[in-house]
Amino acid sequence: QKEVEQNSGPLSVPEGAIASLNCTYSDRGSQSFFWYRQYSGKSPELIMFIYSNGDKEDGRFTAQLNKASQYVSLLIRDSQPSDSATYLCAVRLSGGSYIPTFGRGTSLIVHP
Amino acid sequence: DTAVSQTPKYLVTQMGNDKSIKCEQNLGHDTMYWYKQDSKKFLKIMFSYNNKELIINETVPNRFSPKSPDKAHLNLHINSLELGDSAVYFCASSHLNPRYRFSVWNTEAFFGQGTRLTVV
Numbered sequence: 001q002k003e004v005e006q007n008s009g010p011l012s013v014p015e016g017a018i019a020s021l022n023c024t025y026s027d028r029g030s031q032s033f034f035w036y037r038q039y040s041g042k043s044p045e046l047i048m049f050i051y052s053n054g055d056k057e058d059g060r061f062t063a064q065l066n067k068a069s070q071y072v073s074l075l076i077r078d079s080q081p082s083d084s085a086t087y088l089c090a091v092r093l094s095g096g097s098y099i100p101t102f103g104r105g106t107s108l109i110v111h112p
Numbered sequence: 113d114t115a116v117s118q119t120p121k122y123l124v125t126q127m128g129n130d131k132s133i134k135c136e137q138n139l140g141h142d143t144m145y146w147y148k149q150d151s152k153k154f155l156k157i158m159f160s161y162n163n164k165e166l167i168i169n170e171t172v173p174n175r176f177s178p179k180s181p182d183k184a185h186l187n188l189h190i191n192s193l194e195l196g197d198s199a200v201y202f203c204a205s206s207h208l209n210p211r212y213r214f215s216v217w218n219t220e221a222f223f224g225q226g227t228r229l230t231v232v
Contacts (some may be wrong), residue, residue: 042225042226088153
């Protein structure tokens, strides 16, 4: 059973649009949720983390968490070509090692 | 100054060889990790050490042996390399202690630049 699922994409959006990235998880007891950005050939870097239901905003990024529906999303407003990367969702599951489990990532392409 | 550094960045070797990847962090973190990322970008935890003590050992072949001489270093040694070992290996560190369910993985989780291992 896949524990953290993401659409691999690619998701293609025009510059200036809102990019919406989604992630679902299977463990209802999960507590912590993270979005990482990974440029091609580079290491993952943390963009945002969220623990509570609702929205969390940081600049052009908004993370949304809905524990009842078991999904977490990342919205990128005013998308820029420099946002083109793979976005990895990670969930800290309630059982096992408590190490965040990663999804396979969604490739985002922002075209001018 | 690099926070989490891995060496080498690229490693090409033949099947059956033994190789090591080194990792060092200067962030003062207590916990370090090894992740494997396959060609489809799937990032999977392999090992975790807290204060030189192995605390997480996922389903990884015995050919992979981590070594932590101190809490700032976590090296990965791989024996009898196989074609399927080809991947990018990332070292990471954080203040998180995975033993404690309610400890927080926050913005202090850092990844090294990765080691691209190619087995031919």
